[in-house]
Amino acid sequence: MAKILIIYYSRSGNTKKMASFIKSGVKMEENVEVSLKDVAQTQVKELLDYDGIIIGSPTYYGSMAAQIKRLLDESVCFHGRLEGKVGAAFSSAANIGGGNETTITDILKAMLIHGMIIRGNSQGDHYGPVSIGSPNQRVEKQCKTLGQRMAKLVKLVKAVK
Amino acid sequence: MAKILIIYYSRSGNTKKMASFIKSGVKMEENVEVSLKDVAQTQVKELLDYDGIIIGSPTYYGSMAAQIKRLLDESVCFHGRLEGKVGAAFSSAANIGGGNETTITDILKAMLIHGMIIRGNSQGDHYGPVSIGSPNQRVEKQCKTLGQRMAKLVKLVKAVK
Amino acid sequence: MAKILIIYYSRSGNTKKMASFIKSGVKMEENVEVSLKDVAQTQVKELLDYDGIIIGSPTYYGSMAAQIKRLLDESVCFHGRLEGKVGAAFSSAANIGGGNETTITDILKAMLIHGMIIRGNSQGDHYGPVSIGSPNQRVEKQCKTLGQRMAKLVKLVKAVK
Amino acid sequence: MAKILIIYYSRSGNTKKMASFIKSGVKMEENVEVSLKDVAQTQVKELLDYDGIIIGSPTYYGSMAAQIKRLLDESVCFHGRLEGKVGAAFSSAANIGGGNETTITDILKAMLIHGMIIRGNSQGDHYGPVSIGSPNQRVEKQCKTLGQRMAKLVKLVKAVK
Numbered sequence: 001m002a003k004i005l006i007i008y009y010s011r012s013g014n015t016k017k018m019a020s021f022i023k024s025g026v027k028m029e030e031n032v033e034v035s036l037k038d039v040a041q042t043q044v045k046e047l048l049d050y051d052g053i054i055i056g057s058p059t060y061y062g063s064m065a066a067q068i069k070r071l072l073d074e075s076v077c078f079h080g081r082l083e084g085k086v087g088a089a090f091s092s093a094a095n096i097g098g099g100n101e102t103t104i105t106d107i108l109k110a111m112l113i114h115g116m117i118i119r120g121n122s123q124g125d126h127y128g129p130v131s132i133g134s135p136n137q138r139v140e141k142q143c144k145t146l147g148q149r150m151a152k153l154v155k156l157v158k159a160v161k
Numbered sequence: 162m163a164k165i166l167i168i169y170y171s172r173s174g175n176t177k178k179m180a181s182f183i184k185s186g187v188k189m190e191e192n193v194e195v196s197l198k199d200v201a202q203t204q205v206k207e208l209l210d211y212d213g214i215i216i217g218s219p220t221y222y223g224s225m226a227a228q229i230k231r232l233l234d235e236s237v238c239f240h241g242r243l244e245g246k247v248g249a250a251f252s253s254a255a256n257i258g259g260g261n262e263t264t265i266t267d268i269l270k271a272m273l274i275h276g277m278i279i280r281g282n283s284q285g286d287h288y289g290p291v292s293i294g295s296p297n298q299r300v301e302k303q304c305k306t307l308g309q310r311m312a313k314l315v316k317l318v319k320a321v322k
Numbered sequence: 323m324a325k326i327l328i329i330y331y332s333r334s335g336n337t338k339k340m341a342s343f344i345k346s347g348v349k350m351e352e353n354v355e356v357s358l359k360d361v362a363q364t365q366v367k368e369l370l371d372y373d374g375i376i377i378g379s380p381t382y383y384g385s386m387a388a389q390i391k392r393l394l395d396e397s398v399c400f401h402g403r404l405e406g407k408v409g410a411a412f413s414s415a416a417n418i419g420g421g422n423e424t425t426i427t428d429i430l431k432a433m434l435i436h437g438m439i440i441r442g443n444s445q446g447d448h449y450g451p452v453s454i455g456s457p458n459q460r461v462e463k464q465c466k467t468l469g470q471r472m473a474k475l476v477k478l479v480k481a482v483k
Numbered sequence: 484m485a486k487i488l489i490i491y492y493s494r495s496g497n498t499k500k501m502a503s504f505i506k507s508g509v510k511m512e513e514n515v516e517v518s519l520k521d522v523a524q525t526q527v528k529e530l531l532d533y534d535g536i537i538i539g540s541p542t543y544y545g546s547m548a549a550q551i552k553r554l555l556d557e558s559v560c561f562h563g564r565l566e567g568k569v570g571a572a573f574s575s576a577a578n579i580g581g582g583n584e585t586t587i588t589d590i591l592k593a594m595l596i597h598g599m600i601i602r603g604n605s606q607g608d609h610y611g612p613v614s615i616g617s618p619n620q621r622v623e624k625q626c627k628t629l630g631q632r633m634a635k636l637v638k639l640v641k642a643v644k
Contacts, residue, residue, distance in 0.1 A: 273603025281595025
């Protein structure tokens with residue numbers, strides 16, 4: 001059974017809501033188990049237990065919140081052991097052009113440095129889902145699509161390992 | 162008299178419209194001359210004649226159009242001679258999360274490599290104005306604000322040179 | 323048989339040499355066919371014929387050469403049809419801190435926007451191989467590693483399609 | 484008297500050493516006061532007291548250390564009040580292509596979002612000084628140059644305010 005972990009940091013609840021939509025998207029696929037965790041409740045060693053890791057953060061100064069960055073910094077003790085896992089990212093932001101894309105690409109860069117596999121989407125939010133303010137229907141759809149695509153890719157990668 | 166050049170590439174007309182709004186913003190300041198040019202009509206040596214350079218591009222695969230990139234590549238023959246000029250960037254895109262921010266930051270990176278001075282904005286579109294589809298009132302305001310801020314900064318830098 | 327295309331632009335020969343090393347790396351794997359092409363000899367429709375696409379560019383103002391960008395811009399006519407292909411990037415640069423990493427991440431962003439699958443490396447050059455000046459032994463090793471890892475990932479993805 | 488603050492996070496001592504070289508560079512200019520602070524000893528409200536802010540971090544997963552990010556996140560309580568200040572960034576990293584440039588550009592993005600003024604360098608390390616491992620003579624020179632350029636720019640901006 002392929003396992004996916006969704007980690008988020010959220011103060012306003014927007015990023016958390018996106019995380020829930022992504023979870024629903026993952027569940028549209030069979031044979032995938034999905035967990036949803038607040039970063040404050042996440043132990044870095046748990047990263048080892050999953051085939052796919054999806055990380056969401058509000059947009060703080062064009063990048064992920066320090067709480068998310070700290071988890072990534074701590075993950076150095078398992079450097080090399082996340083090789084070949086699948087990753088994805090998402091972000092909520094206060095406004096268009098406010099740093100939401102760069103928040104996502106910063107999380108993706110950290111995943112690449114772990115040797116993880118990532119994938120964009122030729123339709124919609126290319127790097128990962130973005131919400132401007134509270135998630136609307138457009139965002140819900142983007143999040144569910146990401147969840148489902150991620151589930152498919154994780155199963156694919158796990159199948160041939 | 163401080164001189165600002167706005168260069169754009171535009172197929173749908175959206176980026177061109179943004180360029181016009183920015184021009185209006187520059188004109189809100191006194192003692193600044195502003196020129197607006199299609200990149201196809203721009204000679205690379207003209208870059209030397211201006212104190213400030215603003216570049217706009219549609220979002221093509223998360224970065225500036227090749228037409229804009231070619232002008233920047235050609236500018237290598239004047240490498241070092243744009244030092245201390247002021248720069249800014251803007252972009253139009255088909256959708257939110259579609260690469261608009263990274264298009265702007267890619268243009269800004271090129272300006273930094275020329276030793277240019279750039280500035281963000283703590284309000285609105287932080288890296289530079291972004292239009293999703295045809296420029297609306299929000300975008301018009303962002304563009305005018307950029308033009309005016311740019312004019313002020315160019316005058317400031319020129320005053321003390 | 324999985325097929326990989328390596329596309330490069332090179333004036334000094336440094337990027338071309340990196341491309342050759344990557345080709346050698348791909349050949350270390352069985353059941354993979356690899357082609358090496360100068361971007362000037364590449365038709366955009368050829369992208370459809372390959373399971374993996376590796377793109378290399380010298381570092382020009384912190385991003386890929388306009389010649390490479392033009393190919394990516396033209397690829398919009400096949401937008402959506404590169405979904406699920408595997409991508410990677412590499413760059414040569416004149417100096418450390420000179421824009422080599424951002425050149426690679428700019429190419430990778432374009433690949434994500436095509437819905438392609440990319441992978442980093444937890445060892446060595448994380449985003450993709452970087453050469454400072456003429457490729458030395460370190461670079462040769464990084465390039466061969468990238469080629470081999472890419473070949474493995476392309477075969478994996480193709481196997482389960 | 485123009486005032487510059489250099490903030491760093493350092494575990495191995497490499498980033499701290501770079502900070503000291505930058506301080507020496509600032510001191511090559513007259514009429515500028517410079518302070519050097521470990522991020523752990525920095526109160527976010529101190530940012531208001533300076534005309535220029537230079538931030539250095541080791542490269543952790545392609546971006547700044549969480550300790551630096553936390554300071555930036557906390558600075559939101561003064562959002563808008565750093566407008567027009569001058570900023571710069573630097574980073575030490577374990578290896579070439581290891582995320583050093585993206586660490587610097589991530590710090591610069593945060594500064595742009597604060598409405599700060601930044602500048603690149605057409606010579607040497609374009610976005611900001613990068614050290615691969617322990618700072619050598621090349622890095623020392625880059626750091627001193629950054630310090631001196633920063634001092635000049637801060638004085639220029641302060642003179643006309």
